Amino acid sequence: MSYCVNCGVELDVSARKCALCGTAVYNPNENGDKQKEAVRPFSEYIYLPEELSPYGRKKLILAIITTVMLIPNIVCILLNLTLFKSHPWSLGVISGSLFLWSAFVFPFVMKKPRPYILWAADSILACLNALVFVWLYSDMKLLIECLLPIIASCSLCVLAYMLWYRRKRHIILKIAFVFLAFSLVCLSSGIILKLSGLLAFGTEIGIICFVSFLAIACFFFYCYSSKTIRRWASKRFFF
């Protein structure tokens, strides 16, 4: 019979330490072999069940969402083929839906999300979407001069952010870099719009947005670097 000298509770004969406080069992009057021989109250074998695939239930939900997204596309194709035959406008709906599906459903289709594949798929489908809309409603000059450079600058910013994000970062730093990425996207988009002649004050608007987002990013950088501000913010904004 052993007792824990710390907690005062009786321990099982087979116990090697007190389950409550971790104090090792040492009983000079009892043979150590007796402790080994005693049947432990619990088996020592830990059974780890087979990891179940999270895919089972998810598959059904994804199938429902995909079907729901598919219905308007089919309706539009049928309408385009039968009633409103002027031009293939249903292609726009299909490319838009495809982009939405790739952005919001495709990540969950993958068993293990792969960010670079998702990034590539989203960028390609965004370009494809732009191509379809420009082909349907405008001339190719706009696509070359304006839309493609904007999409390219956006995806480059996202890629840079993803590369930076690979290491574990503080939440405040993450927010700061999101705003920094926004500011760069705004600036580049403004310049592109100005150069393409679509927006006369493109650069000015781009600079205003760039400065605003940069200021917010700087505020977060400052919060990250200053312990006093972090403490104040955590006190004021905790939820």
Place this chain on the structure above:
Amino acid sequence: MRKNTFEWFRLDNAAKIFPGQNSRTWSNVFRFGVELKEEIDPAVLEKALERTLKRIPSFNVRIRNGFFWHYFEKNPEKPLVCPDINNPCYRINFKENNGFLFRTYYHGRRICVDVYHALCDGYGAVIFVSTLAAEYLRLKGYSISHNEFVLDVNEQPKEEEMEDAYSRYASSRVKFDRGDKWAYHARGTRVPRHTGNYMTGIMSFKQVHAIAKGYGVTVTELFTAMLVDIHYRKQLRENKKQKEISVQVPVNLRKAFPSKTLRNFVLCLVVRINPNLGEYTFEEILRSVSLQLRLANDPKMINSLMTENLKIERNPVARLLPLPVKDLGVGITFLITAEQKTSILLSNVGLVKLPEEMYELVEKYIFYTGAGKLNGARCSAMSTGDTLIFGFSSCYEETDIQREFFTRLVKMGVHVKIESNRD
């Protein structure tokens, strides 16, 4: 008995939520067991299990998906008996274990059964385990009689044991306001997935009862107050925003409503202490807990809570929703509410009366609720003869709550023996 109640039957009102709560890593499973005074022979146990299942057909089932609801169907497979494991109450998968919703284990002198809560409540599980142990002993050559907790396996199953008693007794016209709020959780370092921190304190029922009597409360009220007090002081030490401490205490409704069902017939009462109201002494907490439990444990109040639960099930819109949508809804609700709103669970099965001959052959009973997702303490208690067992199941490595609880009992003069799966 009607044929269809045996071939297939609906899940009872309480059981309906458990399949929705199931996840890849967690299910609502609890463990009952018996420690005998001799080594267990697995071949005899297997035979005893088969005979027990014939008497209690509500266990001899597998769960199936209907279009609108889950249902139980008679399981043609043979139940498995396995050597015990160190991590009881791990998740249930409906396709494993030959489709059975309970797992039977043996270890040394112990017979343990991990039961999925959709099958039955603690009372039903005690009867199943006691009948299994008695049948095992009978096959070993002992003569064991029957009583309330040990059924006669040669009898035919009774329809009243299979009924959904909620739908029979829920008849209140009053809307019940649960008034749940976010509760405090004593957190710590999580144990690895599929494992848990299980600990039992074995003590004398008479000693604990005498202490409870000294305070003028019941044993459940004393234990509840002790757990609340420990959590209350732990939260004060953490020096954060003070949240309510709430304890879920399941109540066996068979005492208030005469039913012999072996399926779920239990409801959880909630006892709360709000630390923002001011400082509490242990005596004040004990008084508050005792009054709250006695006030809530009123058949009329329970009936209104029961009716409220049944209303959701009977809602025509809810009934028409396909099963995956229902399960998804239950799962999300469980994530948002459920354990978020309770700090502690204390399930006290009470005194289990065995046939006289069994007391000499049974060392003690074992009872654990499964480790929760958030709760630092999910506790279980039951007593047989003069032995009271108090189990702690936790998903955290830390044992400060358990230590505080048992050392308090030691200081009160109770002799406590500890058993754990992690010593």
